[in-house]
Amino acid sequence: MSIDVQPAPAPRRARELSLVARLSLLAILPASLIAVLLAVLLNHNHHREIEHVVSAAADAAAGNLAAAAAAAMTNDDRAALAQIAEPLADNEDLVRVQFLSRDGEILAEASGPAERSQPRFVEVTSPVAAATPGAASPGRVRIRFGLGRMDDIRRRQTRATALLLVACLTAAGVAGWRAARRVSAPVLALADAVDRLGRGARGVSVPVTRGGEIGHLQRGFNAASVALTEAWDELEARIAAATDELARKNAKLEAASHARARFLAAASHDLRQPLYALTLFSSALKAGETDPGRLARASHIQECVATLDGLFSELLDLSRLESGTMQPSPSDFPLDPLLEDVNRTFRMIAEKRELRLVLRKTDAWVHTDRTMLARIVNNLVSNALRYTERGGVLVGVRAAGTGHVRIEVWDTGPGIAPEHQARVFEEFFQVESARSERGPREHGMGLGLATAHRLAHLLGSELELHSRLQLGSMFGVTVPRAHAEAHTRAADAQRDAPLDASGLRVLVIDDEPTILEGMRVLMHSWDCDMRAAEDAEQALAAVRGWGPPDIVLSDLKLARGRTGLEALRRLEAHYGVPEGASPPFARLLITGETKGERLHEANEARVPVLHKPVAPERLREAMIAAVLASQRTDDGTPTVN
Numbered sequence: 001m002s003i004d005v006q007p008a009p010a011p012r013r014a015r016e017l018s019l020v021a022r023l024s025l026l027a028i029l030p031a032s033l034i035a036v037l038l039a040v041l042l043n044h045n046h047h048r049e050i051e052h053v054v055s056a057a058a059d060a061a062a063g064n065l066a067a068a069a070a071a072a073m074t075n076d077d078r079a080a081l082a083q084i085a086e087p088l089a090d091n092e093d094l095v096r097v098q099f100l101s102r103d104g105e106i107l108a109e110a111s112g113p114a115e116r117s118q119p120r121f122v123e124v125t126s127p128v129a130a131a132t133p134g135a136a137s138p139g140r141v142r143i144r145f146g147l148g149r150m151d152d153i154r155r156r157q158t159r160a161t162a163l164l165l166v167a168c169l170t171a172a173g174v175a176g177w178r179a180a181r182r183v184s185a186p187v188l189a190l191a192d193a194v195d196r197l198g199r200g201a202r203g204v205s206v207p208v209t210r211g212g213e214i215g216h217l218q219r220g221f222n223a224a225s226v227a228l229t230e231a232w233d234e235l236e237a238r239i240a241a242a243t244d245e246l247a248r249k250n251a252k253l254e255a256a257s258h259a260r261a262r263f264l265a266a267a268s269h270d271l272r273q274p275l276y277a278l279t280l281f282s283s284a285l286k287a288g289e290t291d292p293g294r295l296a297r298a299s300h301i302q303e304c305v306a307t308l309d310g311l312f313s314e315l316l317d318l319s320r321l322e323s324g325t326m327q328p329s330p331s332d333f334p335l336d337p338l339l340e341d342v343n344r345t346f347r348m349i350a351e352k353r354e355l356r357l358v359l360r361k362t363d364a365w366v367h368t369d370r371t372m373l374a375r376i377v378n379n380l381v382s383n384a385l386r387y388t389e390r391g392g393v394l395v396g397v398r399a400a401g402t403g404h405v406r407i408e409v410w411d412t413g414p415g416i417a418p419e420h421q422a423r424v425f426e427e428f429f430q431v432e433s434a435r436s437e438r439g440p441r442e443h444g445m446g447l448g449l450a451t452a453h454r455l456a457h458l459l460g461s462e463l464e465l466h467s468r469l470q471l472g473s474m475f476g477v478t479v480p481r482a483h484a485e486a487h488t489r490a491a492d493a494q495r496d497a498p499l500d501a502s503g504l505r506v507l508v509i510d511d512e513p514t515i516l517e518g519m520r521v522l523m524h525s526w527d528c529d530m531r532a533a534e535d536a537e538q539a540l541a542a543v544r545g546w547g548p549p550d551i552v553l554s555d556l557k558l559a560r561g562r563t564g565l566e567a568l569r570r571l572e573a574h575y576g577v578p579e580g581a582s583p584p585f586a587r588l589l590i591t592g593e594t595k596g597e598r599l600h601e602a603n604e605a606r607v608p609v610l611h612k613p614v615a616p617e618r619l620r621e622a623m624i625a626a627v628l629a630s631q632r633t634d635d636g637t638p639t640v641n
Contacts, residue, residue, distance in 0.1 A: 027176030081108035280518025356392025502527035556591035
């Protein structure tokens with residue numbers, strides 16, 4: 001265990017001082033302290049000497065007066081004492097002189113000129129010697145000398161000392177600052193060089209100005225700078241070489257990815273055609289069939305076709321996402337019908353695996369691409385059913401902040417370990433433990449979550465994942481909410497419309513004979529009246545004497561470079577439809593095309609598009625929805641897309 005010990009922060013003022021200032025203070029402060037102490041000490045000694053001189057003068061004067069007044073005090077001659085004291089009155093330092101008897105009585109006294117002008121004084125008392133040896137002293141002399149002149153001398157001495165001290169400190173400061181500048185100059189030059197080196201400068205060096213430790217430091221910095229520059233140059237050369245190699249490898253990977261995307265995009269139409277025909281024929285096998293064995297075999301065929309369709313669609317969707325040809329076309333629509341489609345798609349799968357599939361009803365409307373959102377939810381539900389052994393799957397919708405809703409798919413599966421949760425959205429990644437629990441037919445290719453994740457990113461959202469081992473997982477996608485009031489009437493009309501295609505007059509345009517034959521069998525099982533055509537000319541010939549069809553189903557890509565949009569425009573011109581007006585028939589494009597520009601043309605023409613292979617139930621729903629929308633447009637009711 002390592003303990004990071006942080007040094008105590010320096011005081012703010014010290015951190016703000018420069019190196020020169022610090023060195024100057026280092027030189028000035030000791031000298032200043034010594035000078036101040038010496039000045040105070042010398043001044044104090046001089047004052048004491050002056051006081052000693054004054055005290056000695058006072059003692060001498062008192063002694064002289066005591067000797068002179070011995071006879072007068074013995075004889076108690078006060079007049080003589082007054083005459084003795086009178087000459088002292090002219091002394092400018094005298095405050096007062098007194099002759100006191102043995103009992104303390106003042107026998108004579110005199111005041112000097114300093115009595116009022118000098119409040120400070122020194123007082124000396126001297127006994128008067130007796131005239132007869134061995135006799136008691138007749139009294140004493142008390143004299144006070146003023147200290148005014150001494151104070152003047154002291155003040156003058158203090159001023160002189162202060163001026164001398166200031167001069168000395170100034171000289172010391174200048175000398176210390178200049179010395180600090182000289183000492184710190186190489187250090188500051190080193191600091192500036194380190195700063196420039198840190199900003200990326202090359203070839204930084206400092207002049208070697210001194211010997212000793214600083215010179216050694218300067219030479220060491222220059223050597224380190226040269227070594228660092230060489231290391232930088234070598235590292236940059238390596239980085240440049242690695243970048244070039246990475247760019248070459250990245251170009252190869254991008255070229256391979258684009259080649260794969262171009263191959264899948266180019267081959268998708270040809271690959272979808274036989275799969276679509278197989279879907280139509282397998283669905284027609286059960287029409288009118290009552291034999292249980294044949295019905296079971298037909299169901300197995302449909303399951304295989306559905307599995308192949310799912311795997312193929314995942315590959316092509318991933319290719320379209322990588323190539324950037326898939327772009328969202330947002331619209332307002334209710335979520336409940338989308339969830340009903342999911343329920344119909346996976347209900348039988350859930351029942352076969354003895355799982356519960358619960359989809360909570362909702363009245364929420366959203367604004368996003370319906371096809372992409374449906375694919376995301378289908379992939380999430382398919383993944384949840386695939387890896388759930390017991391319990392079931394719950395699909396619900398809840399509010400997610402202001403103006404958004406979140407579609408959540410909950411399962412009671414084995415859960416996903418934390419170390420795998422970041423990788424489940426990668427292509428072809430599968431958790432090994434989950435794969436081992438099911439056979440190779442049921443673990444899939446590992447593309448469902450990757451496709452859903454990319455589709456959610458295109459819709460401006462992100463897939464959320466919350467999972468715990470042995471408890472299950474929750475996947476969620478958040479989409480913008482739409483206001484339902486403007487769509488209520490259209491939704492009610494569509495919900496109340498019967499899903500019965502019998503009696504519809506259907507014109508199918510496709511350049512693949514097997515698809516036309518499969519569509520003929522399927523339409524016959526639905527009791528539809530169908531005409532078939534391989535191009536626009538055959539379509540025009542088919543409708544002559546037949547009248548306008550209820551709906552035209554056309555492949556987007558036809559033979560000889562023609563398109564289904566051209567065929568639709570030829571039919572509209574045949575019936576004299578003005579430009580921008582609604583034709584007398586519903587339109588629906590069924591295509592295996594994945595190129596963005598072709599699909600953009602269909603979107604600009606406002607023609608609904610289904611991608612091959614289309615499940616028969618989905619085809620019938622789309623046909624009836626297109627017919628109803630065409631009828632509402634003819635009645636003047638706005639069509640809700």
